Amino acid sequence: MDVQTLKSRLAGLPIPDLRYFEEIGSTNDEALTWIEKGAQDGCLVVADAQTAGRGRLGRRWVTRPRAALAFSLIMRPSQAERAHLGFFSPLGALAICQSLEEQFGLHPAIKWPNDVLLERRKMAGILVEVSWLNDQLQGVVLGIGVNIASNSVPPDSEVMFPATSVEHVLGRAIDRRDTLAAILKGIFHWRGLLGSQAFFQGWEERLAFKDEWVQVQETGGAPLTGQVAGIDATGQLLLRLASGQVKAVSVGDVHLRLVE
């Protein structure tokens, strides 16, 4: 990616500084180090390839050269935003969905809490990491990986959930810089609505597997099976159990899978 062109596409967004790398270990690592060195809110790390990309729950995330989007946005949350730290990943998911809806008329869905799907396959992943100094929150890194070209998609045998890419579904090539700019614009938009009714409604409207049977596995807990019923006013997933009882599940280290 040419940095000057990239900067011109991002003009007008509240991004005080940008670091671009043709190749890096992980943009999240770079962003976390940058926070320690005093990066301001809105600073951005973008890479065309990652050699040590990280996913959720300690998984690996592969970013092949120029085939995907891999970036990390640094945020210094306000006092009010600190009450909603768990919603920074759905914030990223909402921004990705909205940008692909508006740019290409696609219909992405959010696999609760934050994977973004196209045609029921994973197209983007989000890794939010928080930087603490003693017990003081220093900043939040919103790391996003989007499969753009078909060769960015890992084979089914290498992933927990089958994947796809934007260009595969769209059937044509796109400009990654425009999509990056659109996602960032969406992040700043939804950030202003973090934890509001509009935020949860936007999330619920894009919820994947509505009314389908899924199993949710909370870390250390017993699996819960139910139909996806929605998102409540506090951002919890509502599951309708076989008994008819509706159970709310909080955002955390959960794993949701479809029941065959």
Ligand code: BTN
């Ligand atoms: C997941 O679905 O497991 C989350 C994947 C997050 C990948 C992105 S790519 C940019 C940023 N840098 C990383 O090392 N990870 C995130």
